[in-house]
Each structure stands twice: as C-alpha cells, then as structure tokens.
Amino acid sequence: MTLALDKPRAPRRPSARRSNFELASWLFMRISGLALIVLVLGHLLIMNILDGGVHRINFAFVAGRWSSPFWQFWDLSMLWLAEIHGGNGLRTVINDYARKDATRFWLKIMLYVSMVLILALGSYVIFTFDATIPTTN
Amino acid sequence: MGGTPISKSISDVGGLLPMSDSAVATEQVPPRGSRRTGTLYRGDPGMWSWVAHRITGVLTFFFLFAHVLDTALVRVSPNAYDEIIGTYKTPVVNLLEVGLVGAVLYHALNGLRVMLVDFWSRGPKFQKPMLWTIIGIWVVVMVPGAYFMLERTARDLFGGN
Numbered sequence: 573m574t575l576a577l578d579k580p581r582a583p584r585r586p587s588a589r590r591s592n593f594e595l596a597s598w599l600f601m602r603i604s605g606l607a608l609i610v611l612v613l614g615h616l617l618i619m620n621i622l623d624g625g626v627h628r629i630n631f632a633f634v635a636g637r638w639s640s641p642f643w644q645f646w647d648l649s650m651l652w653l654a655e656i657h658g659g660n661g662l663r664t665v666i667n668d669y670a671r672k673d674a675t676r677f678w679l680k681i682m683l684y685v686s687m688v689l690i691l692a693l694g695s696y697v698i699f700t701f702d703a704t705i706p707t708t709n
Numbered sequence: 710m711g712g713t714p715i716s717k718s719i720s721d722v723g724g725l726l727p728m729s730d731s732a733v734a735t736e737q738v739p740p741r742g743s744r745r746t747g748t749l750y751r752g753d754p755g756m757w758s759w760v761a762h763r764i765t766g767v768l769t770f771f772f773l774f775a776h777v778l779d780t781a782l783v784r785v786s787p788n789a790y791d792e793i794i795g796t797y798k799t800p801v802v803n804l805l806e807v808g809l810v811g812a813v814l815y816h817a818l819n820g821l822r823v824m825l826v827d828f829w830s831r832g833p834k835f836q837k838p839m840l841w842t843i844i845g846i847w848v849v850v851m852v853p854g855a856y857f858m859l860e861r862t863a864r865d866l867f868g869g870n
C-alpha cells in the first residue's frame with residue numbers, strides 16, 4: 573500500500589487507480605451506518621431499557637422473539653451489516669497502524685477468518701433455532 | 710498562517726488524517742491546533758471526535774464477536790444460554806453494558822455527523838457546532854438511559870423495597 577501521486581499533467585492515471593474498491597467501501601460504511609442506527613440502537617433499546625431490560629432475557633425470551641420472522645430478519649440484517657461494517661472499519665485501522673507488510677498481512681487474515689466464522693455461526697443459529705431443544709444436566 | 714511551515718504541518722498529520730474530517734483542513738479557518746507544533750488538525754476537537762469514533766467502533770466490533778458466541782449457546786441448551794445471560798445481570802457487567810451503550814450511541818451520532826460533513830453542502834461549515842450538538846444529545850439520552858439500565862441492580866444491591 574504505497575501511496576503514489578500522479579506527476580503533474582501526467583497523460584494517464586496509473587492503472588492501480590482503476591479499481592473503485594476503496595470508493596465502494598467508503599460508500600458502504602455510510603449506507604450501512606444509516607441502517608445500523610435503526611437496527612443497533614433499536615436492539616439496544618429493546619434489550620437494555622424496555623420492559624425490565626437485561627433482567628428479563630433468557631432462553632424463553634429469545635424463543636419468543638425468534639418465533640417471529642420479523643425479528644429473525646432484523647437480527648440477520650444486523651448481524652451481516654454490523655459484522656461487515658465493523659470488519660471493514662478494522663481493515664482500515666490495520667492498514668493505518670501495522671508497520672510491516674507481514675504483520676499487516678497476518679492481522680488481516682485473522683480479521684477475515686473471524687468475520688467468516690461469526691457470519692456463518694450467527695446465520696446458522698438464526699436459521700436452525702429450535703425452541704424445543706432439550707435441557708441438559 | 711503566520712509562518713507555519715506548511716510542509717511540516719502536512720507530514721505531521723501523516724496517515725492519521727481521516728478522510729471526512731479532512732474537509733475541516735480545506736476550509737479557510739484559523740489554526741486550532743497547537744501553533745507550537747505547527748499543525749492545523751492535531752489537538753483540535755475534530756481530531757478527538759475521530760479518535761473516539763475509532764475506539765468506540767473497534768470496541769463494539771470486539772463485543773459483537775463475543776456476543777455472537779454467547780448467543781450461539783441457544784443451540785446448545787436452554788440452561789447453557791440462561792447461565793451465560795446470567796452474567797449480563799451481575800452488577801459489574803451491568804455497568805459495562807452502560808459503557809457499551811454509551812460507546813455505540815456516540816459512534817452512531819458521530820457517524821451521522823461525519824455523513825453530514827461529507828454529503829451536506831454546508832456540513833463542513835457546521836462540523837464544530839454539530840459536534841457539540843451530538844455531545845448534548847448523548848448526555849440527554851444517557852442520563853435517563855443509565856438510570857433505567859442500573860435501577861434494578863441498584864435496588865438489589867442497596868435494598869429498598
């Protein structure tokens with residue numbers, strides 16, 4: 573990631589500039605941020621403040637919520653948007669602070685692996701939730 | 710800008726300058742940062758709003774990692790989930806939740822401010838009053854919010870009826 577500037581009046585831009593990835597990423601941070609205002613602040617209000625807050629959360633509470641496709645869809649959207657928004661933000665942070673190429677490479681590999689893991693696990697849990705799962709012990 | 714070596718102020722800001730708040734530096738405003746170090750941006754409230762935005766974002770991301778793992782216990786058994794959610798109800802973790810809500814709320818409000826700076830034609834001009842505005846909103850929401858989040862814990866700890 574070296575930052576190359578054009579020579580003044582360079583006839584053509586260097587080919588690396590042809591990728592619009594960073595622009596797309598910049599735009600995604602803003603669009604997903606708008607959606608996350610509703611999704612995450614709504615989630616926090618419901619979980620922590622309304623109707624007894626965190627003290628009324630237990631398995632039966634989650635079972636009640638996930639019996640509704642509305643909250644399943646809410647949680648799935650929140651999972652994907654927050655994980656990709658946060659992961660993409662962390663990619664920027666790693667780019668800013670990692671000094672050696674090898675450090676940067678391995679930190680990003682760890683980041684991407686953790687993102688795939690969390691997205692897969694979180695989606696699996698929503699899609700396969702079973703309110704009749706037996707109690708252990 | 711009275712004798713400020715411009716090349717120094719640019720290199721000082723280095724890789725730390727965020728894309729959006731950099732709009733501040735293109736406005737013809739008097740330097741807010743320390744004149745001694747010759748920077749326009751360092752030390753400005755705009756810089757601290759960005760530092761806080763970055764810290765709260767990273768913190769929330771790490772919380773989300775743990776949070777998806779603890780929620781996944783609903784696929785193990787009801788009591789495994791109830792046990793982990795029980796830790797959320799202890800006094801110390803309850804206090805941390807207030808911190809998390811405060812962090813997410815700041816990040817959301819400041820994110821909105823960043824978007825207004827980027828997309829609203831008069832955004833860069835109002836970036837500073839918008840910062841004080843979101844801090845005001847944060848306080849107004851967090852005071853009753855913290856009350857409702859901690860009320861039950863405080864009652865359990867210190868008795869009462």
Ligand code: HEM
Pocket residue numbers: 612615616619620626629633634637638643647648650651652654693694695697698769772773776777780781797806809813
């Ligand atoms: C202390 C604060 C929080 C509490 C008490 C809490 C509580 C819960 C509960 C009970 C669920 C189960 C599903 C449901 O009932 O809808 C859940 C799921 C979820 N929460 Fe939170 N939450 C908190 C903060 C957050 C934050 C800050 C985020 C986003 C960054 C978040 C993102 C999610 C996601 C993505 C799921 C779905 C998990 C999955 O797919 O398995 N939560 N949360």
Ligand code: HEM
Pocket residue numbers: 601602604605606608609612613654655657658659660661662664665727728729730762763765766767769770773813816817818820821823824
């Ligand atoms: C609640 C609504 C949210 C809004 C409005 C929002 C908005 C934004 C915006 C606009 C940026 C880009 C800043 C820039 O380019 O200078 C950003 C960065 C970031 N966000 Fe969010 N965000 C929200 C929620 C979240 C959540 C839930 C997470 C964590 C899972 C998160 C983590 C991050 C991170 C790590 C960055 C990168 C910070 C940096 O580069 O300094 N955000 N956010």
